[in-house]
Amino acid sequence: MIVPSAALLLTSLASLVAASPALSSRNNGKNTEVFAPSNYSVVDGFFIQSSPTFNATGYDALKDNFGLIDKSPNKWKNFAKAIKKLNDESDELTAYKVIYIARHGEGYHNYAQTFYGTPAWICKWSLLNGDGNMTWGPDATLTPNGIAQAQAVNAAWKIEAKADAPLPQVFYSSPMRRAASTLEITWRDILLQKKSYTPTIKEHYRESIGLHTCDQRSTKTVLSETYPGWNFDASFTEHDQLYNPTYQENGGAQSLRLQQQMNELFSSDDSTYVSITAHSGVINSFFTAVGHKRFSVQTGGVVPVVIKAVGHKSATNTPIVAGLSATAPACV
Numbered sequence: 001m002i003v004p005s006a007a008l009l010l011t012s013l014a015s016l017v018a019a020s021p022a023l024s025s026r027n028n029g030k031n032t033e034v035f036a037p038s039n040y041s042v043v044d045g046f047f048i049q050s051s052p053t054f055n056a057t058g059y060d061a062l063k064d065n066f067g068l069i070d071k072s073p074n075k076w077k078n079f080a081k082a083i084k085k086l087n088d089e090s091d092e093l094t095a096y097k098v099i100y101i102a103r104h105g106e107g108y109h110n111y112a113q114t115f116y117g118t119p120a121w122i123c124k125w126s127l128l129n130g131d132g133n134m135t136w137g138p139d140a141t142l143t144p145n146g147i148a149q150a151q152a153v154n155a156a157w158k159i160e161a162k163a164d165a166p167l168p169q170v171f172y173s174s175p176m177r178r179a180a181s182t183l184e185i186t187w188r189d190i191l192l193q194k195k196s197y198t199p200t201i202k203e204h205y206r207e208s209i210g211l212h213t214c215d216q217r218s219t220k221t222v223l224s225e226t227y228p229g230w231n232f233d234a235s236f237t238e239h240d241q242l243y244n245p246t247y248q249e250n251g252g253a254q255s256l257r258l259q260q261q262m263n264e265l266f267s268s269d270d271s272t273y274v275s276i277t278a279h280s281g282v283i284n285s286f287f288t289a290v291g292h293k294r295f296s297v298q299t300g301g302v303v304p305v306v307i308k309a310v311g312h313k314s315a316t317n318t319p320i321v322a323g324l325s326a327t328a329p330a331c332v
Ligand SMILES: *[C@@H]1O[C@H](CO)[C@@H](O)[C@H](O)[C@H]1NC(C)=O
Pocket: 055, 056, 057, 058
């Protein structure tokens, strides 16, 4: 039996609800317009990662102002001014947002995948909760190395904040603990200590749904206890209703999910600067949804993306083909 992955996707559309009320403009003026866009594109020229010729091999954005191309003393002020100008001069069906998308630090599942090798990981170990030594499922947590990676992102943001980098106005997290903990460690003593910056956990920023136990989430109770005070999608259920032990959402279905999540973001949140902490698969699906070149983001990596969103009648996205769910490969 083959289950269309759209089933995994659409059962949970009801959970796409309005985000927490948008915060008033804290960063450099005008917020973005709110509407449901039908076309996304990436504005090239601000960040090195946005270039179609960007080579991610060996590149460390944390040591390079997150990839900002301008290296002048006023680089971040120039950037914020340019983004404000784009929004000020755009019509009511055009909006620009800067998304700081982050990958979680190393989790036990990442460690295990390297330890056992990818073929054995995807045909066997990813389907189990652990190996008697390490536990990675359900809901893998950060390794000590993963915690150190998140601390390094925290240190990098402190440096850029001193240089006037526009900080996020709103924080979104995958419901997986490795992502939420990475967000918490990255931002706790920069912005999260202020009540108005409470993050929101959103079901649809979770990693590829199904098969791998590391991608089965904890209950809402466990998450509320681990991240006290954090907000959830209004329809966030106690138990994980999307995880399926036999089928896994494929890349096309995931890209559609991220496209819908972007539609929700742009239609409900007028923040210009948005932080999202998620996963490698989610980040690549996000790249597809907004027309960014796909590349593999390392654990603990951060990629700033300037997105132009358009809602004109004539604007359309290139259709994304969802395809069918995948089952685990046989071990050879
Ligand atoms: C990307 O960079 C790496 C390391 O510098 C290099 O080995 C590789 O050839 C580059 N790839 C491309 C497509 O330029």
